[in-house]
Amino acid sequence: MKANFKYNLAWLGVMVLGFVIIDACEFLGIINTFIENMLVTMGINIILATGLNLIIGFSGQFSLGHAGFMAIGAYATGIITQNIATPLGFYLSMGVGIIIAMIAALIVGIPTLRLRGDYLAIATMGAAEIIRILINNFKITNGAAGLFNIPPLVTWVTVYVLMCLTTIITVNFIHSRNGRAIMSVREDEIAAEAMGINTTRWKLAAFVFGAGTAAIGGSLHAAYIQTIAPGDFNIMASIAILIIVVLGGVGSITGTFVAAMVLGALDTILQNFGTLRMIIYALALILIMIFKPAGLLGNWEFSFKRLSRRLRKESAIHE
Amino acid sequence: MQTIGQQLINGLSLGSIYALLALGYTMVYGIIKLINFAHGDIYMLGAFWGYYAINGLHFNFILAMLSAMVFCALVGVLIEYFAYRPLRNSPRITALITAIGVSFLLENGMTYLFSANARSFPQVIRTVTYHVAGLRISNIQLLILGTACFLMLLLELIIKRTKMGKAMRAVSVDPQAAQLVGINLNHTISFTFALGSAMAGAAGVLIGLYYNSIDPLMGMTPGIKAFVAAVIGGIGSVPGASLGGFLIGLLETGVQAVGLSAYKDAVVYFVLIVILLVLPAGIFGKKTKEKV
Numbered sequence: 001m002k003a004n005f006k007y008n009l010a011w012l013g014v015m016v017l018g019f020v021i022i023d024a025c026e027f028l029g030i031i032n033t034f035i036e037n038m039l040v041t042m043g044i045n046i047i048l049a050t051g052l053n054l055i056i057g058f059s060g061q062f063s064l065g066h067a068g069f070m071a072i073g074a075y076a077t078g079i080i081t082q083n084i085a086t087p088l089g090f091y092l093s094m095g096v097g098i099i100i101a102m103i104a105a106l107i108v109g110i111p112t113l114r115l116r117g118d119y120l121a122i123a124t125m126g127a128a129e130i131i132r133i134l135i136n137n138f139k140i141t142n143g144a145a146g147l148f149n150i151p152p153l154v155t156w157v158t159v160y161v162l163m164c165l166t167t168i169i170t171v172n173f174i175h176s177r178n179g180r181a182i183m184s185v186r187e188d189e190i191a192a193e194a195m196g197i198n199t200t201r202w203k204l205a206a207f208v209f210g211a212g213t214a215a216i217g218g219s220l221h222a223a224y225i226q227t228i229a230p231g232d233f234n235i236m237a238s239i240a241i242l243i244i245v246v247l248g249g250v251g252s253i254t255g256t257f258v259a260a261m262v263l264g265a266l267d268t269i270l271q272n273f274g275t276l277r278m279i280i281y282a283l284a285l286i287l288i289m290i291f292k293p294a295g296l297l298g299n300w301e302f303s304f305k306r307l308s309r310r311l312r313k314e315s316a317i318h319e
Numbered sequence: 320m321q322t323i324g325q326q327l328i329n330g331l332s333l334g335s336i337y338a339l340l341a342l343g344y345t346m347v348y349g350i351i352k353l354i355n356f357a358h359g360d361i362y363m364l365g366a367f368w369g370y371y372a373i374n375g376l377h378f379n380f381i382l383a384m385l386s387a388m389v390f391c392a393l394v395g396v397l398i399e400y401f402a403y404r405p406l407r408n409s410p411r412i413t414a415l416i417t418a419i420g421v422s423f424l425l426e427n428g429m430t431y432l433f434s435a436n437a438r439s440f441p442q443v444i445r446t447v448t449y450h451v452a453g454l455r456i457s458n459i460q461l462l463i464l465g466t467a468c469f470l471m472l473l474l475e476l477i478i479k480r481t482k483m484g485k486a487m488r489a490v491s492v493d494p495q496a497a498q499l500v501g502i503n504l505n506h507t508i509s510f511t512f513a514l515g516s517a518m519a520g521a522a523g524v525l526i527g528l529y530y531n532s533i534d535p536l537m538g539m540t541p542g543i544k545a546f547v548a549a550v551i552g553g554i555g556s557v558p559g560a561s562l563g564g565f566l567i568g569l570l571e572t573g574v575q576a577v578g579l580s581a582y583k584d585a586v587v588y589f590v591l592i593v594i595l596l597v598l599p600a601g602i603f604g605k606k607t608k609e610k611v
Contacts, residue, residue: 056412062412062415064419108592111592111595111596112592112595115595115599118353118354118411118412118415119550119595119599121354121415122354122543122546122547122550122591123591123592123595125543126543126547126588126589126591126592127588127592129543129584129585129588130585130588130589133581133582133584133585134585136581137581137582235539239419239423242416242419246416275427275430275431276431278423278427278430279424279427279428279431281423282420282421282423282424282427282428283420283424285416285417285419285420285423286402286417286420286421286424289406289413289414289416289417289420290402290405290406290417293406293409293410293413
């Protein structure tokens with residue numbers, strides 16, 4: 001903790017700086033509702049994609065069901081805040097969403113995580129579809145019409161703070177002893193097992209953790225957009241998050257941030273192109289997989305530690 | 320008793336469509352261990368080809384189906400050549416993401432070119448309903464069942480009796496060893512894609528006739544269900560895929576018959592998860608032991 005104090009301080013500085021810049025722009029009127037909407041979408045996508053990257057990039061399991069867990073969070077918020085329309089109600093609903101999503105992830109994960117790669121993808125996709133179909137038919141979720149007039153309890157500040165919080169927790173989780181166990185499962189499951197790591201348990205841990213962050217993203221989505229329908233959480237939604245992860249780099253949180261921001265901006269610019277935008281994304285996905293399968297940034301991470309070390313080295317050379 | 324018989328007929332005709340699709344999944348998975356996500360979209364392309372061949376070129380049914388099969392075989396080979404071949408030696412996840420990309424591209428490309436609206440498929444064959452022992456059987460159902468069974472038998476003959484079929488079986492057992500005995504890997508894989516895609520094309524035209532409605536996203540759900548069928552039958556096994564297809568068709572109509580039609584997709588996915596749990600190798604699949 002002490003050794004990294006300087007670098008943690010630097011990261012805190014970055015977060016505060018980001019907040020101050022957005023706040024100043026908001027104050028000066030540079031950010032209108034349109035841009036604010038874009039920024040909030042980026043923030044929510046970062047939360048969602050960070051969770052998915054933990055599953056795909058760090059534990060090496062392929063989940064195609066992220067939108068299902070997002071739906072749980074979104075509907076928890078939608079239903080609860082319509083009855084308790086206070087900020088406290090929102091956080092309560094988010095907590096409920098996270099817990100339900102984690103339980104669902106446990107139920108889905110325990111049988112399916114024994115499967116390998118591509119089977120797992122199909123099984124998680126099936127699970128997400130089951131969640132969506134259930135929501136589509138329940139009375140409490142208002143069926144296919146979805147929920148509307150959800151109280152607007154979320155501003156960009158909430159999204160920003162939660163984005164920072166989930167990222168800090170996720171990164172710390174990855175850098176902990178448990179995180180190393182998870183990465184060892186990705187590298188070689190058999191070798192990891194031989195080292196005494198309970199592979200199923202750690203795969204499950206990453207999966208459940210990812211599901212929890214997806215629920216946070218869903219809660220924010222519901223409270224900010226104020227309208228949700230089962231159709232928002234179909235396979236396409238899962239694939240959209242997958243595209244962010246793959247584009248940024250499978251196993252790079254920095255990459256996820258960059259990709260979520262670039263794609264968020266592109267989405268806004270290309271809004272009028274509709275389907276053509278999807279064609280471009282699909283082509284980009286195929287081309288990246290063929291020419292740079294690890295994603296644009298691979299597993300490279302930006303780190304203040306390395307930066308300062310390099311600066312020190314360079315100044316030593318100049319002296 | 321009568322309803323059961325009726326549902327059996329409906330289930331079998333729907334199941335034969337799934338079986339045709341599942342064959343493509345199982346063959347491709349058997350040979351290069353890839354879940355070809357785009358397979359359902361090839362089926363959609365087949366339906367669209369049939370639509371334009373009948374409306375624009377005034378083909379009759381047989382000609383429309385044959386041309387759709389040829390067209391889809393071509394598309395399948397092209398997809399394999401451009402998207403999957405460069406990735407043959409990369410991790411399976413990479414190939415799977417590419418397959419998702421191809422599927423996404425076909426769906427959105429077709430939506431862009433032909434709009435997302437559903438259109439009604441031209442009825443080249445007039446529907447005649449026969450009443451046999453209190454059951455209603457339409458000639459289209461008979462046609463679907465007959466064509467599907469014929470194509471499955473043909474496929475079985477190709478795989479078991481021809482030289483190319485022998486090569487396919489060899490590659491699916493051990494690609495390296497197959498190359499050592501002089502089998503051209505690329506040709507064999509292309510041929511597998513062509514066969515599987517042709518089956519999907521035929522299924523597309525048949526479903527157009529049966530359901531009378533096609534749209535660019537029609538391939539998504541049946542594609543996944545057909546994959547479930549392939550898994551149930553034991554992925555990599557050709558008779559297993561046919562059996563799995565029929566089982567899924569029967570299950571779906573059965574669920575609809577008891578009044579749970581809103582949940583019919585959920586039931587199929589649920590069955591998938593259960594099957595993967597209790598019988599991961601499927602009905603006809605071989606159990607493989609992992610070697611360190």
